Amino acid sequence: MLSFSISGSYTDLYEITMSETYFMEGRKDDTACFDYFFRKVPNKGGYVVFAGLQDVLNILTDLHFTDDDLSFLRELKFNSSFIEYLKRFQFRGNVYSCMEGEIIFPNCPILRVEGNIIEAQLVETLLLNILNFESLIATKASRMRYVAGNRLLSDFGLRRAQGMGGILAARGAIIGGFESTSNVYAAQLYRLPAAGTMAHSFIESYDSELEAFRAFAKARPDDCIFLVDTYDTLKSGVPNAITVAKEMESNGHRAGGIRLDSGDLAYLSKVARNELDEAGLHYMKIVASNQLDEYVIKSLTEQGAQIDIFGVGTRLVTGQPDAALDGVYKLSMASGKPRLKLSETLEKITLPGIKHTYRVITSDGLFFGADVVTLTEEQQKTDIMYHPFEAGKSLVIGNFQQEPLLQKVMEKGKIISQSYSLKDIAGYAKRRLLLLPTEYKRFENPHLYKVGVSKKLLALRDQLKDDYKK
Ligand SMILES: Nc1ncnc2c1ncn2[C@@H]1O[C@H](COP(=O)(O)OP(=O)(O)OP(=O)(O)O)[C@@H](O)[C@H]1O
Ligand SMILES: O=P(O)(O)OC[C@H]1O[C@H](OP(=O)(O)OP(=O)(O)O)[C@H](O)[C@@H]1O
Ligand SMILES: O=C(O)c1cccnc1
Numbered sequence: 001m002l003s004f005s006i007s008g009s010y011t012d013l014y015e016i017t018m019s020e021t022y023f024m025e026g027r028k029d030d031t032a033c034f035d036y037f038f039r040k041v042p043n044k045g046g047y048v049v050f051a052g053l054q055d056v057l058n059i060l061t062d063l064h065f066t067d068d069d070l071s072f073l074r075e076l077k078f079n080s081s082f083i084e085y086l087k088r089f090q091f092r093g094n095v096y097s098c099m100e101g102e103i104i105f106p107n108c109p110i111l112r113v114e115g116n117i118i119e120a121q122l123v124e125t126l127l128l129n130i131l132n133f134e135s136l137i138a139t140k141a142s143r144m145r146y147v148a149g150n151r152l153l154s155d156f157g158l159r160r161a162q163g164m165g166g167i168l169a170a171r172g173a174i175i176g177g178f179e180s181t182s183n184v185y186a187a188q189l190y191r192l193p194a195a196g197t198m199a200h201s202f203i204e205s206y207d208s209e210l211e212a213f214r215a216f217a218k219a220r221p222d223d224c225i226f227l228v229d230t231y232d233t234l235k236s237g238v239p240n241a242i243t244v245a246k247e248m249e250s251n252g253h254r255a256g257g258i259r260l261d262s263g264d265l266a267y268l269s270k271v272a273r274n275e276l277d278e279a280g281l282h283y284m285k286i287v288a289s290n291q292l293d294e295y296v297i298k299s300l301t302e303q304g305a306q307i308d309i310f311g312v313g314t315r316l317v318t319g320q321p322d323a324a325l326d327g328v329y330k331l332s333m334a335s336g337k338p339r340l341k342l343s344e345t346l347e348k349i350t351l352p353g354i355k356h357t358y359r360v361i362t363s364d365g366l367f368f369g370a371d372v373v374t375l376t377e378e379q380q381k382t383d384i385m386y387h388p389f390e391a392g393k394s395l396v397i398g399n400f401q402q403e404p405l406l407q408k409v410m411e412k413g414k415i416i417s418q419s420y421s422l423k424d425i426a427g428y429a430k431r432r433l434l435l436l437p438t439e440y441k442r443f444e445n446p447h448l449y450k451v452g453v454s455k456k457l458l459a460l461r462d463q464l465k466d467d468y469k470k
Contacts, residue, residue, distance in 0.1 A: 008065035008089060009072065011125040016073065019118040020082045028085065032120040033333035033354055036111040036127065038104075039347065042136055042322035046446030047436060049142045049429050050110055051175040052134030052168070053100035056127050057415050060091045063123070091119050095410035098357075100420065101175055101429035102405065103436055104135075105449040107347070107388060108371045109355055112406065117334060124329045133165060134172040136325040140294075140316055141176025142433065146441055147298035148177075152309040154195050155181040156289060157317030169317035175426050182311070190422060197225035197259045197287060197311075209236055213244040221253040225287055228258045228272070238272050242279045257285030257308070265290065266303035273306035287311055293320065294443065340464045346389045351457060352464050358382070358402035367435045368400055369447065374454040385452030395452060 022028055041048055065073070065086045073083055093115020104110050111131070113120050144153055155173040158166035170186030180195035181187055187194035198216060206212035213226050226244065228237025238258065245255035258276075260268050265288045276284050288300070289311035297310055314320065330350045331339050338352035354376045360368040372385040383398035409417035420428070439447040453461075 006059050006063075006126070007069050008063060008086065008122070009069040010129075011122060013076075015122050015124055016078065019122055020078055022117050022121070023082045023085055024079060028116060028118055030117045030335045031114070031333070032117040032331060032335075033112060033114045034120055034124065034329050035109040035332050035351070035355065036113075036131060036327060036329050037107055037109050038132070038135075038325050038327040039106050040326050041106060042139060042319060042325055043143065043443075044446075045139065045143060045443070046440035046449065047103050047105060047139070047433075048135055048325065049138040049176050049433075050098055050100060050102045050104045050131075050135055051138035051172045051425075051429075052131040053097055053111070053409070054420070054425070055130050055134065055168070055171070057095065057410055057417075059126065059130075060095070060123060060410065061413060061415060063089075063091045063126075065089055089119070089122075090413060091115070091123060092413040093119050093123075093410070094408060094412065096406040097409045097417075098405045099407070099428055101138075101425040101427075101432065103367075103429070103432045105371060105451055108357055108451045109351070109373060109406070110357070112332075112354070113329075114333075114354075128327055128329055130168065132325040132327040134168050134175070135327070136319045136322070137169045137172030137317060138176035138429070139325070140319050141173040141178050142429065143176075143294040143443070144292075144297055144310070144312060144316070145177025145430075146433075147294055147301060148310060149301060151301070151307060152180070153178040154287075154309060154311045155183060155316060156311040156313040158183040158186075160314040161317040162323075166317055171422065173316060174422050175429055177426060177430060178312075178316075192422065198227050200227060200230045200261075203227060203230040210240045210243065213240055214247070217244050217248050217253070217255065221248060221251070223256060225256045225285070226258050227261060229260060229262045233260060233263060233268050234271060238275055241284075242275065242281065245276075245281050245284060246279065255281070255284055257287055259287040259289060259311070260307075261289050265307065266300050266305040269300075269306040270304070285309055289313070291315065298443075338460060338464060340461060340468075342465065342468055349389075349461070349465065351388070351453065351461060353457065353460055355457065357405045359405055360397050361401040361403050363401075365435065366437060367440075368397075369437065369440065370395060370397060370450040370452060371405070372397060372402065372452050372454060373457060375457050375460065378454060378456055382454045384455065385450075386455060386458050388451070388453050388458070395450060397452075 097111040167186045170181040170183040180193040182196045203212040226241040241258045285308040287309040288307045292312045293315035340352040341350045358372050360370040362368045372382050384394050387393035
């Protein structure tokens with residue numbers, strides 16, 4: 001039987017081999033600190049919606065190696081004393097994070113894990129796997145939400161998703177602004193609104209479209225949306241849907257609507273709306289699907305399409321055209337000392353030390369367009385932020401309000417943050433996105449959001465860089 005559950009072995013092998021070495025070297029109680037951040041906004045966009053935090057925290061609270069995991073590690077010839085240690089392994093570290101649903105930007109630490117070096121290392125892959133994917137999909141969904149106005153958005157993607165990713169995608173889509181999902185597993189797991197219509201096969205299985213619609217209406221009189229393009233949308237699908245909807249009215253029921261799944265969706269939706277209205281069926285909604293994305297949705301709304309609900313599959317759950325968010329997890333402290341990674345590529349040199357992130361806010365309460373990263377030991381507000389990679393570039397931010405973004409959400413392996421419903425998280429993402437000026441949200445060449453560092457942090461990084469080079 002194929003079944004998945006997340007336990008200690010949901011990781012890359014090197015996390016375990018490195019941990020074994022720490023253990024064998026007597027370093028298991030050394031402390032370490034890692035930062036999670038990403039480098040490039042997908043889809044040439046201007047922002048990312050942070051999603052997946054609650055999933056990660058829930059998994060961390062119960063993370064352990066099962067008997068099966070341990071016997072597999074024995075097969076892989078891990079040291080028996082290390083396996084004994086893993087038998088009792090629990091994540092007992094601290095996590096600091098932005099709120100789930102926060103609008104986030106490249107090269108800015110969004111989440112920090114502190115713990116013993118083994119636990120902080122072992123959770124890397126798991127954390128990246130969930131945060132990168134859910135944030136990618138939440139971001140894609142939020143782009144569609146941005147152009148869909150007050151029309152509803154439903155996730156139809158499970159069949160086209162990268163395997164089980166469809167489950168996390170459904171959650172990410174809701175955080176980004178979708179209203180519902182066709183994915184029953186995700187709806188059950190996360191308590192999401194489930195929604196759906198019918199497939200062409202259902203209609204084909206009857207001798208006539210009319211017969212198929214009647215059967216469905218009988219079985220689901222309060223919840224039926226007729227798919228109208230199996231044979232001919234305007235000559236057959238819409239007239240048959242109207243006939244059955246009128247029959248339903250005479251039985252005291254109301255049809256939910258129709259779904260268009262091919263052809264010119266703007267044109268067909270306008271003609272269909274007219275015909276439904278002329279038949280007195282103003283309440284019937286028009287659903288549209290067929291390879292939709294933010295660009296098609298934007299174009300359809302600009303054409304005045306009479307669409308109430310967009311059903312989006314492939315291009316939502318695969319993140320198309322960018323299939324991954326490049327989030328990374330980098331060591332910033334170990335055994336009490338700040339650490340950094342050098343690189344030929346300037347942008348890949350990491351930021352050492354334990355850090356805070358602040359968002360610069362205008363007097364109107366909007367996002368000014370800059371985040372600043374400082375060392376936690378700094379007591380004072382940052383007056384000037386410096387470009388992390390381009391010497392000489394700086395920005396005066398001292399006269400603005402600076403809002404701290406990271407909060408402690410897990411202490412010694414226990415969740416201490418409030419548990420938010422998905423509705424709350426989606427609401428937070430929506431409110432935060434409203435504070436981001438429109439120039440960062442446009443699809444073509446969005447404004448570049450600035451992420452800078454304090455003078456002290458820059459000095460620490462430069463000093464460590466020089467030390468290593470020596
Ligand atoms: N009015 C419109 N403006 C912009 N894009 C549209 C409009 N109507 C449909 N589209 C989009 O154009 C694409 C049309 O795809 P395609 O050429 O495969 O046509 P189709 O209607 O699916 O044909 P088929 O009958 O083979 O299914 C889809 O991505 C669809 O969402
Ligand atoms: O186009 P997407 O954004 O990926 O949206 C999901 C698509 O999946 C379904 O088609 P499919 O051919 O799988 O089944 P059907 O017979 O129900 O149309 C549905 O009709 C949509 O067209
Ligand atoms: O409910 C639907 O109409 C649906 C669900 C998944 C994929 N395509 C369509």
